[in-house]
Amino acid sequence: MQKYIILFSLLFIISCNSQDKRPIPGETAYQKKLNANYKDASKSPLKKNDLKKFKGLEFFPVDSTYIVTAKLTRTENAPVFEMATTTDRKPLYKEYGKLNFTLKGKDLELTIYQSQEDTLDEKYKNYLFLPFTDNTSGDESYGGGRYMDVMTTDISAENTVVLNFNNTYNPYCAYNDKYSCPLTPRKNHLDIKIKAGIKIFKKHSLF
Template sequence: MKKITLILSLFLMISCNSQDKRPLIGETEYQQKLNASYKDASKSPLKKKDLKDFKGLDFFPVDSSFIVTAKLIKTENAPTFEMATTTDRKPLYKEYGILKFSLKGKNLQLTIYQSQDDLRDEKYKDYLFLPFTDNTSGEESYGGGRYMDVLTTDEKSDGTIVLNFNNTYNPYCAYNDRYSCPLTPRKNHLDIEIKAGVKVFEKH
């Protein structure tokens, strides 16, 4: 009888622990990691009232047609400039190059940038900044546009880079106005609906 009681006790302990460690919400590893970071109060951009009821970000369905191969044309001798933001802050950037690609039968291009501050940070020195707006901006997606992280190490030997629009995210300003976020340059508007990646955040 004692043996049975012990087994039942162990089973209950394991059940309780497995309930505490609920699976992360998200269709892909990217979505799960993003949701996990937003759920973490120590690094989440969410306001306390939004964090309290946070279950997970709202994403468009994952769609492989929004994974494209782009040709990177690097910008030679690009000048350093001050990027406009939602505040008075003016971070320094350089135009890294032009990305040309086809999506849904349209020939499109985006300008990709390199933060001069990130170059001095070992953790982020390989990161490039790709902001864009599209025809869902202000409706199904955040009006200020969305961002995509691209790494210099992503570039292949033939000068191409794979862009996955399913792995796009909102600037922190979409969740909390205390942040200062780079504004998407007008030339980075895509005249197409990018129904991939994160959707607009419905604040409580």
């Protein structure tokens, strides 16, 4: 009888381990990496109850038409300013430049920013911050807007850079109100539906 108990215990442990090692969901390497981070309790912004039920983030279908080349016009002598957030926190940013591009036949513009705190961090010094809202915001995507990271090292000598709207993410505030998140400036609203990248976080998507 004892050997059956031991065998059952071993099978139970193997079963648990196999569940923990389920493949990370996602169509692309970017989506898989984001899902892996959100599944990791040491990195995830999810609340404890949501983390327990976490299956994976929801994305629009990957669409190559939302990968565009933008022309960067740098902002000379831009002043440092306090960016509004969802709390009283006022992080310091500079306007880095304007990005002009064509998407779905429309000429569009976004302002891109540089965190002054990031410039002091070796790990993030090359990161630029691109927040935006669009005509899916508040419906299919998070109402406060979505973010995209752009690297200064990805800007060409001709001052062009590729924007991949499939690789967007939500501010942590979309998942947990304990976080303080920069608010998307009004001028960064795109009068078009960006049906690519991360979708709004819905509780019913968890199991």
